[in-house]
Amino acid sequence: MSSILSTLPALYQDLLPAFFRKEAPTETKATCSNCAMSRASAQATVESVDGAEHLFRPDTKCCTYYPRLPNYLVGALLSDDSPQMAEGRRRIEAKIESRIGVSPQWVKPPAKFNHLYKNAHQFFGRASSLRCPYYALESGGCTIWAYRESVCSTFFCKYVAGRDGQRFWMSLKTYLTLAEFQLSRHALLQLMPEFLLDGRDKAEVATAPLSVEDLDDAAPPPxxxxxxxxxxxxxxxxxxxxxxxxxxxxxxxxxxxxxxxxGIIEQKVLEKLHTQATAPTLPRVLRFNPDATVKWLPDGSVALGSYSEYDAVALPGEAYALLVEFTGQKPVEAVRQHLRDHKQADLDPDILLELHRHRILIEP
Structure with a gap:
């Protein structure tokens, strides 16, 4: 397994605490090079219960997102003169020259993109108009991957550890976002302190109306x-x-x-969630999640989903009748004994743990 550090830009190798040298959860289900969410490569695809399309377009994948790059990562990219980063440098230089979303702290999405992103419905992975400007359409890769920010470093469409894995990576995103904010401010304090003293580093008002320049994709007034x-x-x-x-x-x-x-608090949360994701234990008492999505398939098997619209667990139909025996009233071992005595069936602890990690079975 790779370390958490190895999943992040090289800039952080000598910067982040020793904890980040621990092994990272290996997300083998999220096959980015052969998108696990595209119809061509998704395995055992189940039509959605709500009738809406949830698979991703092959020419967008999960890259219907516009990253907010902190000033120092932009500088790292511009300082990298390797041939592999030539296209990424070209695109970021063009972005800077456009002056749209370009500030001393961030190179960020245009205001119009943010407005569309926040107000669109069921678009993720499916709206080509919201495709990332750094996405390499020909290869399906990222032109600035070596200098990606917190969201792109931590998003996966599916998690081997289910909800526990999702919570770990989301917590890592929170930690990295804090680091991006503080490190970008640190650089500003050295180079342009008046930016901070004028309060320009504060979060922007999300409801601010779009300007004419925003609507016309034009640079701000000189x-x-x-x-x-x-x-x-x-x-x-x-x-x-x-x-x-x-x-x-x-x-x-x-x-x-x-x-x-x-930072201390976020790291402690991250350490706790890392343990849950990499060394899980089966809870003493479990119950079937009443909010789980249940989809019966033509072959008699059943697909169950809970923590994510992108990830489901398929089981033989007979297993469903066993799961509903878990009501949260008795310990897991007592329920298993009941199944053995009265239904001549059993569910292995490893299966129960997997169902819990996907929140098909939950603690009462």
Whole structure:
């Protein structure tokens, strides 16, 4: 198995705490190179209960998302002159030259994209108009993968550990998002402190109306852009490279100080969820999840889903009658003994654990 660090950009190798050298959950079900959610490669596809399409387009996969890149990762990408990153550099340079969503702290989605993303319905993986601008359509890969941000580093469509795996990766995203925010602010404090002193690093108002420039995919007015960038207008790429240099100089202890109490708490949560994802235990008492989705298949088997619309468990139809015996009133071992005595059947603890991880069986 690979370490958690190995799943992240190389910049973090000497920066994150020792915990990140622990083994990461291996997500073999999320086969990105051969998209597990496309109709061509999805195994044992089950038509959705609600009749809506949940599979992804092969020309978008899960990349119907526009990443928000912190200044230092942009600088790291611009500083990488390897041939492998040539297309990624070209695209990020074009983005910077457009001035749309370009600030001293982030290279981020246009406001119109965010509006569409937040207000669209059942679009994820299916709307080509929301495809990531860094997506390589020809290869189905990412042109900036080595410098991806927190969301792209931690999203999987399916998890080997089910809900436990999902919770771990979501917690890692929370930790990395905090690190991105604080490290980008640290760089700003070195290079453009007035950006922080003016409060420009605060979260933007989500309900702010779109401007004419937002609607027309145009750059902000020159005066507004100059006020944002101060004396760095025309030197944005140099600024981002300097941000990268500032963050590279941060030590592991320095990052801990930057993250403060929030970082300590988030790491402890992450450690707890890592244990649950990699060393699970079967709860003493379980009950069948009344909110689980049940789909009977033509061959008599049954597909059960709960924690995610993208992941289901298929079982022989006979197993369903056994699962409903788990009512949360008796310990698991007592229910298994009842099944052996009265139904001449049993469910192996490994199967029960898998069903619990997918939240088909839950704790009362």
């Amino acid at each position: 005066k507004a852009y100059a006020a944002l960038w101060k004396g760095y207008v025309g030197m944005e790429k140099d600024f981002y490279r300097a941000c990268y240099d500032a963050v590279r100089a941060v030590s592991r202890d320095g990052l801990e100080r930057l993250l403060g109490l929030d």
